[in-house]
Amino acid sequence: MSNYSAILTGTGSSLPEKRLTNEDLAKLVDTNDEWIVQRTGIRQRRIAVEGETTASLGTLAAKKAIAAAGLTAADIELIVCATLTPEMAFPATACFIAANLGMTQTPGFDLSAACSGFLYALNTGANFVRAGQYKNVLVIGAETLSRVVDYTDRGSCILFGDGAGAVVLQRSTDPHRGLIYSSLYADGNGAEVMKLPPGSRHPINQQLIDSRQQFMQLKGREVYKFAVTKFEELIQQAMRACELTNETVKLVVPHQVNQRIIDSAIEKLGLPVEKVFVNIDKYGNTSAASIPIALDEAWRQGRLSPGDAVVFVAFGAGLTWASAVVRI
Numbered sequence: 001m002s003n004y005s006a007i008l009t010g011t012g013s014s015l016p017e018k019r020l021t022n023e024d025l026a027k028l029v030d031t032n033d034e035w036i037v038q039r040t041g042i043r044q045r046r047i048a049v050e051g052e053t054t055a056s057l058g059t060l061a062a063k064k065a066i067a068a069a070g071l072t073a074a075d076i077e078l079i080v081c082a083t084l085t086p087e088m089a090f091p092a093t094a095c096f097i098a099a100n101l102g103m104t105q106t107p108g109f110d111l112s113a114a115c116s117g118f119l120y121a122l123n124t125g126a127n128f129v130r131a132g133q134y135k136n137v138l139v140i141g142a143e144t145l146s147r148v149v150d151y152t153d154r155g156s157c158i159l160f161g162d163g164a165g166a167v168v169l170q171r172s173t174d175p176h177r178g179l180i181y182s183s184l185y186a187d188g189n190g191a192e193v194m195k196l197p198p199g200s201r202h203p204i205n206q207q208l209i210d211s212r213q214q215f216m217q218l219k220g221r222e223v224y225k226f227a228v229t230k231f232e233e234l235i236q237q238a239m240r241a242c243e244l245t246n247e248t249v250k251l252v253v254p255h256q257v258n259q260r261i262i263d264s265a266i267e268k269l270g271l272p273v274e275k276v277f278v279n280i281d282k283y284g285n286t287s288a289a290s291i292p293i294a295l296d297e298a299w300r301q302g303r304l305s306p307g308d309a310v311v312f313v314a315f316g317a318g319l320t321w322a323s324a325v326v327r328i
Contacts, residue, residue: 006126006137007178008326010071010168012064013296014057015283016046020146020161029154036158041259045161045284048144055087055096057164058142061292062097065138068299069168073101076168077134079108080125082117082141082288084196084317085148086110093142114194115255115316117141117288118165119182119324122312125169126179135171140164141288148196150215159258160216161284165292177306181242181325183234190319193226194218218317227257227315231265234313234323242309242325246271250308250328251298255315256280256290277303287316304328 021044022033036042048057058081066073081094094108113120118141125137142164151157172178197213198204208214231254239249252275254262259280266276277298286293291312298304308328315321 002130002132003173003175004130004132005172005174005178006129006169007172007174008167008328009170010065010067010069011166011292011296011299012061012066012068013163013165013293014060014064015163015293016048016052016057018047018049019044020047022158025158028151029157031154031158039260040159041280042158042284043281046163047146048162052144053087054083054085054142054144054164055093055100057144057162058093058097058140058166059100061142061164061166062101062138062140065166065168069170071136071168073103075136076101076103076106076138078125078128078137079106080111080121080137080139081108082111082113082121083143084112084114084117084287085144094140097140113186113316113320113322114318115257115285115287115290116314116318116320116322117316118291119312119314119322120184120320122167122179122324123182123184129169129171137169138166139169140166141290141292143287143289145216145287148216150212153215155220156216156218159285161286163283163286163289163293165289165296167292167295177327179324179326181238182323183237184322186318186320188318190226192219193222193319194317224258224261226319227261228264230315230321231261231313232268234321235265235269235311238311238313238323238325244309244311244325246275248309249275249311251303252276252311252313253291253294253298254313256283256294257285257315
């Protein structure tokens with residue numbers, strides 16, 4: 001067993017320029033700004049235009065993270081990309097990103113755990129580093145959810161946006177820094193709560209398209225109940241495991257699922273509002289990209305310093321849920 005740590009040395013994010021506001025959505029479905037803000041906290045979201053894809057957004061985020069870590073693309077030895085809206089069913093989005101970065105033999109693969117995907121990918125990348133196999137690993141969360149959103153369904157189309165975030169993990173011998181805790185869970189019995197049907201069970205054909213099953217489907221009430229419960233449980237579990245308190249934790253960076261869900265958990269946990277990083281009002285729910293985008297914003301705003309403990313929490317389709325603690 002090696003004594004290596006996987007420390008986070010650079011972050012980056014990329015968001016499309018195009019904004020879809022609540023007023024824009026009110027022209028598409030029966031909704032309004034007040035209704036959306038009250039129920040979700042979302043005011044706008046970013047939407048990929050023609051030519052912008054999961055891989056192009058992931059590439060831009062990756063370049064920023066690599067530069068922030070003081071490295072070049074040639075230094076990266078592995079790419080792990082979390083996404084539920086890949087560039088194609090295959091090849092992996094990570095391969096497209098690697099090609100964009102000028103890599104010709106760097107291994108890369110995609111990982112699918114929906115909104116928990118980034119934390120699954122972070123844990124996976126860190127284990128490659130801690131095992132001593134690689135020194136520099138690039139972990140990406142990238143999504144173009146607008147391509148699978150049904151803009152006739154007001155319950156779901158108001159929630160999602162596009163974007164990408166990335167981090168660089170580097171080998172270190174400092175046992176007190178890096179990914180110091182993670183927990184991953186899944187319960188496939190909840191698969192019907194959130195799903196994107198096309199696949200071997202539902203091949204793409206005219207019948208599938210006529211029934212609009214090429215779009216994401218979700219049961220909002222079940223998602224809400226699941227997320228509120230898991231949010232509180234996961235943070236308590238992570239903080240206990242790392243002997244953190246509301247005073248000693250520097251920042252909680254949750255998956256940006258819903259402002260009401262985040263507020264409910266903060267209140268139950270007694271966490272100061274300023275210790276929870278929220279940007280859902282600007283970007284909506286960007287699935288696997290939401291945590292790395294939020295982390296990059298916090299990092300670039302100067303809210304994180306060496307030694308700070310950051311708690312991450314996520315939940316998504318699968319059903320999946322996950323948490324992690326990183327000491328900067």
